[in-house]
Amino acid sequence: MEKRKPRTLSGFMELLPAPQAQMERMMQILRETYELYGFSPLDTPLIEASDVLLAKGGGETEKQVYRFLKGDTDIALRFDLTVPLAKYVALHANDLCFPFRRYQIGKVYRGERAQRGRFREFYQADIDIIGDGKLGIINEAEIPSIIYRIFRRFGLKRFVIRVNNRKILSGFYAMLGLAARAGDIMRVVDKLDKIGAQKVRAALCEDGLSPAQAEEILKLTAISGSPAAVLRELEQWRGRDELFDLGLSELAAVTQHLSAFGVPQENFAVDLTIARGLDYYTGTVYETTLLDYPEIGSVCSGGRYDNLAEYYTDRQLPGVGISIGLTRLFYVLSEQGLLNSELLCAPADCLILPMTKEYESAIALATALREAGVRTQIYAEEKKFKAKITYADRVGIPYVIFLGEDELTQNVCTVKNLRTGEQLRLSQEETAILIRDGAAQMSAGAVILEK
Amino acid sequence: MEKRKPRTLSGFMELLPAPQAQMERMMQILRETYELYGFSPLDTPLIEASDVLLAKGGGETEKQVYRFLKGDTDIALRFDLTVPLAKYVALHANDLCFPFRRYQIGKVYRGERAQRGRFREFYQADIDIIGDGKLGIINEAEIPSIIYRIFRRFGLKRFVIRVNNRKILSGFYAMLGLAARAGDIMRVVDKLDKIGAQKVRAALCEDGLSPAQAEEILKLTAISGSPAAVLRELEQWRGRDELFDLGLSELAAVTQHLSAFGVPQENFAVDLTIARGLDYYTGTVYETTLLDYPEIGSVCSGGRYDNLAEYYTDRQLPGVGISIGLTRLFYVLSEQGLLNSELLCAPADCLILPMTKEYESAIALATALREAGVRTQIYAEEKKFKAKITYADRVGIPYVIFLGEDELTQNVCTVKNLRTGEQLRLSQEETAILIRDGAAQMSAGAVILEK
Numbered sequence: 001m002e003k004r005k006p007r008t009l010s011g012f013m014e015l016l017p018a019p020q021a022q023m024e025r026m027m028q029i030l031r032e033t034y035e036l037y038g039f040s041p042l043d044t045p046l047i048e049a050s051d052v053l054l055a056k057g058g059g060e061t062e063k064q065v066y067r068f069l070k071g072d073t074d075i076a077l078r079f080d081l082t083v084p085l086a087k088y089v090a091l092h093a094n095d096l097c098f099p100f101r102r103y104q105i106g107k108v109y110r111g112e113r114a115q116r117g118r119f120r121e122f123y124q125a126d127i128d129i130i131g132d133g134k135l136g137i138i139n140e141a142e143i144p145s146i147i148y149r150i151f152r153r154f155g156l157k158r159f160v161i162r163v164n165n166r167k168i169l170s171g172f173y174a175m176l177g178l179a180a181r182a183g184d185i186m187r188v189v190d191k192l193d194k195i196g197a198q199k200v201r202a203a204l205c206e207d208g209l210s211p212a213q214a215e216e217i218l219k220l221t222a223i224s225g226s227p228a229a230v231l232r233e234l235e236q237w238r239g240r241d242e243l244f245d246l247g248l249s250e251l252a253a254v255t256q257h258l259s260a261f262g263v264p265q266e267n268f269a270v271d272l273t274i275a276r277g278l279d280y281y282t283g284t285v286y287e288t289t290l291l292d293y294p295e296i297g298s299v300c301s302g303g304r305y306d307n308l309a310e311y312y313t314d315r316q317l318p319g320v321g322i323s324i325g326l327t328r329l330f331y332v333l334s335e336q337g338l339l340n341s342e343l344l345c346a347p348a349d350c351l352i353l354p355m356t357k358e359y360e361s362a363i364a365l366a367t368a369l370r371e372a373g374v375r376t377q378i379y380a381e382e383k384k385f386k387a388k389i390t391y392a393d394r395v396g397i398p399y400v401i402f403l404g405e406d407e408l409t410q411n412v413c414t415v416k417n418l419r420t421g422e423q424l425r426l427s428q429e430e431t432a433i434l435i436r437d438g439a440a441q442m443s444a445g446a447v448i449l450e451k
Numbered sequence: 452m453e454k455r456k457p458r459t460l461s462g463f464m465e466l467l468p469a470p471q472a473q474m475e476r477m478m479q480i481l482r483e484t485y486e487l488y489g490f491s492p493l494d495t496p497l498i499e500a501s502d503v504l505l506a507k508g509g510g511e512t513e514k515q516v517y518r519f520l521k522g523d524t525d526i527a528l529r530f531d532l533t534v535p536l537a538k539y540v541a542l543h544a545n546d547l548c549f550p551f552r553r554y555q556i557g558k559v560y561r562g563e564r565a566q567r568g569r570f571r572e573f574y575q576a577d578i579d580i581i582g583d584g585k586l587g588i589i590n591e592a593e594i595p596s597i598i599y600r601i602f603r604r605f606g607l608k609r610f611v612i613r614v615n616n617r618k619i620l621s622g623f624y625a626m627l628g629l630a631a632r633a634g635d636i637m638r639v640v641d642k643l644d645k646i647g648a649q650k651v652r653a654a655l656c657e658d659g660l661s662p663a664q665a666e667e668i669l670k671l672t673a674i675s676g677s678p679a680a681v682l683r684e685l686e687q688w689r690g691r692d693e694l695f696d697l698g699l700s701e702l703a704a705v706t707q708h709l710s711a712f713g714v715p716q717e718n719f720a721v722d723l724t725i726a727r728g729l730d731y732y733t734g735t736v737y738e739t740t741l742l743d744y745p746e747i748g749s750v751c752s753g754g755r756y757d758n759l760a761e762y763y764t765d766r767q768l769p770g771v772g773i774s775i776g777l778t779r780l781f782y783v784l785s786e787q788g789l790l791n792s793e794l795l796c797a798p799a800d801c802l803i804l805p806m807t808k809e810y811e812s813a814i815a816l817a818t819a820l821r822e823a824g825v826r827t828q829i830y831a832e833e834k835k836f837k838a839k840i841t842y843a844d845r846v847g848i849p850y851v852i853f854l855g856e857d858e859l860t861q862n863v864c865t866v867k868n869l870r871t872g873e874q875l876r877l878s879q880e881e882t883a884i885l886i887r888d889g890a891a892q893m894s895a896g897a898v899i900l901e902k
Contacts, residue, residue: 004506006541006763009526012496014539016546017553024492036821038799038828041475045463045572046497046558047517055455066498068519070562075460088465090457095467097845099832101798102468107497111521121496136831138810260814312457347552348489359589363711370487377489380587381550394548 011112011120013327018396021345023330025447027105029153030125030324034103037146039127042102044084046109050074052087055311064110077109081126081323082308089130090312098132098317099139105326117335119327128321130308135318137250140284140304141257143322147288147300148263150324155340155446158291159299161263162271165251165284166303168234169275171244172220175237176213185209185217186275192221193273193297221273227255230270247283254284282306286322292450296332300324333448340449342442346396348377349439350415353388355404362403365413365428372432374439392418398442399435462563462571464778469847472796474781476898478556480604481576481775485554488597490578493553495535497560501525503538506762515561528560532577532774533759540581541763549583549768550590556777568786570778579772581759586769588701591735591755592708594773598739598751599714601775606791606897609742610750612714613722616702616735617754619685620726622695623671626688627664636660636668637726643672644724644748672724678706681721698734705735733757737773743901747783751775784899791900793893797847799828800890801866804839806855813854816864816879823883825890843869849893850886 008014015023031041050067053076067076078084081104089096105125112118127146129139144161151159169189170182178185188203195203197218204214223233234248251270258268276285285303290296302322309317333339350369354362362378369376377397379388392400402414413431416423417438426434459465466474482492501518504527518527529535532555540547556576563569578597580590595612602610620640621633629636639654646654648669655665674684685699702721709719727736736754741747753773760768784790801820805813813829820827828848830839843851853865864882867874868889877885 001761003764004503004762006538006760007500007503008496008538008542009498009500009524012498014495016543017491017493020492020494023494035798035826036824038826040468040798041471042468043471043474044465045459047460047463047560047572049458049460052455052458066519066521068517068521070517070519073460087457087459091459092467097842101828109498121498131832134832136833138814138829138831142829257810257814260811262818309457310452311455313454347486347491359708360711363589363708367713373487375486375489377552378589378593380589381582381585382587391548 009120010114011118013119013121013331017347018345019334019339021347022334022339022343022447025343026154026326026330027123027125029150029447030103030105030326033146033150033153034127037101037127037142039101039103042085042088042104043106044078044081044088044104046077046107047075048078048084048087050076052312053078053083056083061110064112066109066111078106079110080108081106081124082128082321085126085128085130085321086309087312089317090309090315093313093315093317098130099135100130101127102130103127117328117331119331122325122327125324125326126321128308128319130317130319133316133318135320137253138257140250140320141254141261143302143320144268144286145258145261145263147286147322147324148261148267151267151288151300153446155448156290156450158450159267159288160291161268161286161288161300162274163251163254163258163268163284163286164270164272164274165247165254166275166281167243167247167283168251168272169220169247171241171247172237173217174241174243176216178209178213181207181209183279189217189221189273190275197222223272226265227268227270230272231255250283276301276303280305284320290332293332293336296328299329299332336451338448338450340445340447343445343447344396344398344439344442346398347375348395348397349375350377350399350401350435351388351392351397352376352378352401352403353385354378354380355402356408358408361408365401365403368428369432369435372436374432374435389418398438401431460571461565462569464570464572464782468798469796470785470790472798473785473790473794473898476794477605477777477781478574478576480601480898481554481556481777484597484601484604485578488552488578488593490552490554493536493539493555494557495529495532495539495555497528497558498526499529499535499538501527503763504529504534507534512561515563517560517562529557530561531559532557532575533579533772536577536579536581536772537760538763540768541760541766544764544766544768549581550586551581552578553581554578568779568782570782573776573778576775576777577772579759579770581768581770584767584769586771588704589708591701591771592705592712594753594771595719595737596709596712596714598737598773598775599712599718602718602739602751604897606899607741607901609901610718611740611742612719612751613725613738613740614702614705614709614719614735615721615723615725616698616705617726617732618694618698618734619702619723620671620698622692622698623688624668625692625694627667629660629664632658632660634730640668640672640724641726648673674723677716678719678721681723682706701734727752727754731756735771741783744783744787747779750780750783787902789899789901791896791898794896794898795847795849795890795893797849798826799846799848800826801828801850801852801886802839802843802848803827803829803852803854804836805829805831806853807859809859812859816852816854819879820883820886823887825883825886840869849889852882 065076173182201214274287281303283304287298288300304320306318308319352362366376366378400416516527624633652665725738732754734755738749739751755771757769759770803813817827817829851867863876
């Protein structure tokens with residue numbers, strides 16, 4: 001038979017079992033943490049009608065969308081989890097209760113230019129809180145505090161959640177007589193990290209701002225220091241623009257609540273350079289950067305918006321949300337060698353090796369161990385003893401149980417810890433406890449070990 | 452702004468939060484059970500190169516595939532999880548250890564005619580064990596025993612895993628001088644359940660079989676009774692065809708091991724009518740039916756194959772696997788009203804209602820409860836008291852914690868169980884224990900309650 005060369009498309013992540021086990025751990029932490037904070041898991045189709053998915057239209061994203069015809073139907077793969085959420089909430093609004101808190105961990109598709117570390121299929125892990133008409137400011141502090149918990153549980157310490165408020169920027173531009181240009185200016189200012197102050201100034205002037213206006217805008221973004229210091233400095237403009245004042249009060253409230261939610265000073269900052277390119281955001285905005293890897297940009301971004309589903313419904317649905325680019329984050333951590341290789345990544349905690357032709361006892365033992373919560377494989381292939389041990393070793397299974405004539409007669413297990421070489425003769429119950437506790441210990445560390 | 456009517460494509464399941472919580476429970480049971488049996492989770496792209504995905508070519512499936520161009524690349528959405536597994540194993544064979552045990556729970560796509568209860572996007576939950584060259588027969592019993600555990604943990608009791616062996620059928624047809632026609636005959640016999648013996652006989656004769664041959668074939672499929680009885684009856688043909696004899700020995704071994712794996716008599720049967728349409732299977736085959744809903748057909752099927760990746764590699768990779776059609780199963784169970792509505796499906800175990808303007812205490816309490824494993828929401832919207840209780844009630848959150856002046860001064864919580872109406876004043880630690888235990892109890896039942 002002619003063979004087809006097996007391959008995986010470029011830009012699509014496909015992991016071997018051990019790294020996949022690490023990825024699953026991270027997903028499990030995401031699910032558990034989101035659920036502790038009272039979010040409902042949501043699952044929406046990967047395919048939507050193109051006119052629904054692209055209701056907003058335009059923009060860079062639309063060019064990257066996987067869009068095609070199936071029969072007569074014009075359909076497309078989702079490119080983020082926000083648009084499907086907007087559709088979901090608009091469609092099911094009468095069956096939902098507000099504030100509606102949902103999380104979704106799912107794949108999205110963007111046909112970006114293939115490039116190392118750029119993915120065309122990637123996981124986003126989103127949380128959003130949607131209000132009906134109104135939504136309390138406290139939610140804007142709770143959202144980043146969840147990210148803080150998750151990153152800490154991943155094992156990360158050297159990260160900063162940077163917070164800003166677009167009302168402050170818009171209000172400030174209004175003071176300069178540039179209220180109508182706020183969106184454009186923010187898109188330029190948002191590039192500050194990438195292109196630097198010089199080029200931003202030039203770009204602003206090119207857009208028709210006076211050098212003095214550009215200077216003022218850069219002066220604002222240059223304010224830095226502790227959250228308290230930044231807020232104090234911003235007070236000098238209070239009273240000159242309503243929107244600015246509101247933004248400043250919101251930012252102060254978010255900052256205060258963030259501390260109450262237990263986010264320590266070293267993991268968050270007020271950063272007036274953060275604008276987020278999207279018009280969509282109307283208040284608080286977030287970006288999260290890894291201190292040792294600033295070059296990879298924000299690994300988790302989001303913010304407050306006033307109208308989640310404006311393309312689908314007249315109902316005003318304000319919300320706040322944040323999204324982790326999970327595939328990219330995993331890729332970067334893995335490339336940097338930060339995945340904790342000590343962690344148990346094998347598919348099983350123990351491997352039973354029947355040393356006789358009688359399998360019933362091995363099966364009974366496996367059943368008992370599994371009922372005790374021990375992940376168990378039986379090795380039932382006819383191979384040499386050495387090949388069986390090599391299998392356990394290569395897969396990383398830490399415990400091997402030998403079941404020979406002796407063990408069967410005496411109703412015991414000979415258990416060998418392949419990591420230490422220690423070998424013991426134990427009863428079935430003792431075996432279960434030994435392996436369960438040992439495996440739990442080998443799984444107890446964080447997924448990420450910062451250098 | 453002009454509005455776009457929000458809608459979800461037909462044939463795509465999209466659940467409200469409460470049923471989604473039930474679906475998540477079922478997925479969690481799948482993951483946990485597969486892992487107890489030592490399977491690695493796997494995640495492959497939803498999109499593959501069309502020539503890779505459709506290497507086998509032909510067949511009903513190919514017509515249903517979502518296939519399209521993105522730029523110059525001819526790509527397609529996976530229509531099952533077996534072909535991506537074959538590609539994965541062929542591609543990564545040198546990095547994998549055999550037997551390779553993997554599970555995958557993922558969405559697949561088939562553009563079937565839209566019809567009630569038919570899905571175009573649906574979850575399959577697959578397990579497979581792949582050997583390198585050879586694979587022990589014990590695996591063919593372990594696979595259905597895992598399905599047994601899962602269905603029992605779902606809450607199902609009235610189901611039967613039906614087992615057959617295609618070697619018995621092929622060998623039997625060979626005895627009738629029909630060795631070369633085995634595949635075609637099996638495809639006809641496979642319809643027995645749907646069209647009945649009369650029509651199968653007619654179809655066989657139409658295909659050129661003599662009435663006597665058709666009669667013999669139907670006589671074989673008509674053999675029924677306990678596994679032991681069926682096996683006994685099959686013994687009459689032993690010694691006449693090698694393949695038949697091998698199949699009979701395999702079936703006897705699988706039957707024996709199934710008992711050792713703890714599958715009780717009432718949940719499995721030897722059923723000689725099961726052929727499975729696919730040529731792919733070469734030995735043991737499985738189907739699983741719900742006794743009270745025979746009309747929905749098999750909810751979980753699979754079998755033994757000799758060449759997983761023959762389209763990609765010369766390496767012989769025999770295996771055995773089974774697939775649960777999860778979306779369809781969930782749909783049917785839900786339609787039949789079998790989902791256990793007593794189970795806690797709310798996104799949170801408790802809702803904290805701050806009764807003062809001071810949120811810091813509510814936030815501190817929420818943090819403590821979450822650290823104790825209690826899924827907690829804070830209700831921070833400015834609404835009337837009644838609206839807040841209505842929210843908890845509608846979402847199904849069982850416990851509400853009132854935090855007023857009194858509680859703050861005395862450092863206690865007033866906790867109300869909305870299901871019983873009981874209200875208590877407790878310390879923070881007592882509150883955490885009460886709610887955690889209560890919520891655990893409300894989540895303890897099975898997802899499915901058979902009538």
